[in-house]
Amino acid sequence: MTARESLALITETMNNNRKDIIFRSGKHFILWGVLLTLFSLAVFILWRATGHAQWNFLWFVMPAVGFPLAHLLDRKKDADLPENVFSRILSSIWLSFCIFSVSVAVFTVLYVSVNPNPIGTIAVGASLTAQIVLLFGMALTISGFVVKNWPVIVAGFVTGIGGLAIYYIVDLGAAQMLIFTFAGVVLALTGVIIKNLRR
Amino acid sequence: MFPKLDPILHSELRLAVMSILAGVEDADFTYIKKQTGATSGNLSVQIDKLSAAGYITVEKGFKGKMPRTTCRMTPAGREAFSTYVTALQEYLSAGK
Numbered sequence: 669m670t671a672r673e674s675l676a677l678i679t680e681t682m683n684n685n686r687k688d689i690i691f692r693s694g695k696h697f698i699l700w701g702v703l704l705t706l707f708s709l710a711v712f713i714l715w716r717a718t719g720h721a722q723w724n725f726l727w728f729v730m731p732a733v734g735f736p737l738a739h740l741l742d743r744k745k746d747a748d749l750p751e752n753v754f755s756r757i758l759s760s761i762w763l764s765f766c767i768f769s770v771s772v773a774v775f776t777v778l779y780v781s782v783n784p785n786p787i788g789t790i791a792v793g794a795s796l797t798a799q800i801v802l803l804f805g806m807a808l809t810i811s812g813f814v815v816k817n818w819p820v821i822v823a824g825f826v827t828g829i830g831g832l833a834i835y836y837i838v839d840l841g842a843a844q845m846l847i848f849t850f851a852g853v854v855l856a857l858t859g860v861i862i863k864n865l866r867r
Numbered sequence: 868m869f870p871k872l873d874p875i876l877h878s879e880l881r882l883a884v885m886s887i888l889a890g891v892e893d894a895d896f897t898y899i900k901k902q903t904g905a906t907s908g909n910l911s912v913q914i915d916k917l918s919a920a921g922y923i924t925v926e927k928g929f930k931g932k933m934p935r936t937t938c939r940m941t942p943a944g945r946e947a948f949s950t951y952v953t954a955l956q957e958y959l960s961a962g963k
Contacts, residue, residue: 669877669878669879669882671955671958671959672959674877674882674955675952675955675956675959677879677882677883677886678882678886678952681883681886681887681902681903682886682887682889682890684902685886685887685890685891685902686890688902689891748895748897748898748901749898750891750892750893750894750895750898751891751892752890752891752892753890
């Protein structure tokens with residue numbers, strides 16, 4: 669092998685390796701994006717039809733469905749794919765998002781259930797969407813920086829800050845779930861972009 | 868005077884294995900085989916050579932009921948790989 673051929677081999681192998689690993693992350697983005705879209709639409713429809721905000725408890729089912737599906741997705745084809753620094757950072761970002769979102773939701777439910785002040789509890793319960801959409805936007809923006817993709821970075825800002833702005837500007841009621849529908853579509857599209865980085 | 872290229876690394880398959888391991892924490896034998904397109908026998912021989920040179924560690928274990936061989940680059944391997952790449956770049960820049 670000449671020096672040029674050796675360097676070309678190193679570059680090609682490292683690039684293929686990096687793309688294969690990031691490709692797996694793309695599949696997870698699509699899975700969670702689709703789930704987020706479906707669950708937000710389900711909550712929106714049920715909440716609007718019945719007038720009961722309690723349909724939001726359906727959100728707790730999403731991780732219970734999503735994590736086994738994600739596990740199955742990995743077992744099927746990419747079981748032997750190793751972790752690299754990018755995939756580890758992406759997993760850490762979204763695992764942190766999941767933990768923070770579920771914690772905020774649980775604390776809100778607990779607060780609302782024990783607090784006797786109805787006006788205060790409504791305000792706390794209602795701000796949950798704003799908090800989670802902001803966390804989501806931050807997680808997506810950082811993911812965009814990790815994969816060095818401007819559309820994903822911009823989508824993160826638009827979803828997080830735009831979602832927050834829409835929430836505060838418009839009195840949305842059940843329709844606030846459509847902010848998450850938009851976020852779900854953006855997440856799935858991010859997955860498609862990440863998968864296409866392989867090419 | 869050009870630096871001498873490490874003969875352990877200056878082989879197509881061993882270099883490909885090291886390039887894969889340079890970007891990950893560790894990698895499964897089957898994954899390396901898939902990425903390099905090498906046969907199991909040839910890959911085993913080259914992995915043994917890298918292991919004997921102290922450039923990688925090889926760990927045999929199980930994932931569920933399936934046997935699993937995991938390779939990981941050592942600090943000495945990382946150093947050798949980095950020196951090798953620097954040497955290649957010196958060769959190329961001298962050739963311009």
